Amino acid sequence: MSSIKKFQVTFDCADPERVARFWCEVLGYVAPPPRGFADWDAYNGSRAPEQRGDWCAASDPTGEGPRLYFQRVPEGKVVKNRVHLDVRAATGLVGTERLTALQAECDRLVALGAACEQVLVADEENESTIVMRDVEGNEFCLD
Incomplete structure (x- = not known):
């Protein structure tokens, strides 16, 4: 039996492109438009009005990290996430050095929303x- 090596993390959100842009900045990911389109505006312009902006995807340009998929849902977030991302911003660091690195990344992310x-x-x-x-209230940790 084979095991699955790749997975995607899906975010329910109100504004998929906004949330995708945030996570691209956090993780150094990219959100290229669907094949055949120069940009997301061109893609969304080709769709029915009710479908415009209903999803966006981001990926690790190195191919190492999981794909992130953002989908619009009608309801807002009301309770704590059951799953969250741990952003590994201070791997291997301990004590004051770790806290300083985490705080610096925290400050950068606060500036992003x-x-x-x-x-x-x-x-x-x-x-x-x-x-x-994040920008829509989803919990995550700087670790």
Whole structure:
């Protein structure tokens, strides 16, 4: 039996292109338009009005990370995510050096529209982590 090696992470959201642009900035991903279109405006212009902007996809230009798919849904976010991304911004760092790196990335992401929810400072069991929200309120962690 073979195992699956690739997967996609799907985000339900109100504005797929806005959320995709945010995550492209966070992760260094790209969101090329669908084949045959010069840009997303041309693609959306070819669709029925009710379908325009209803999805967007982003991918790791190195091909290493998972594809991110953003789809418009009619309802807004009302409760905590059951799944969230951990953005590995300070891998291998500990103590003050780790917290400094996390805070610098937090500041960069806040400038992009994210919100800092909670800074969890290292204790006897865990290293520092920062809990954040993306531009539509989805939780993620800087780890």
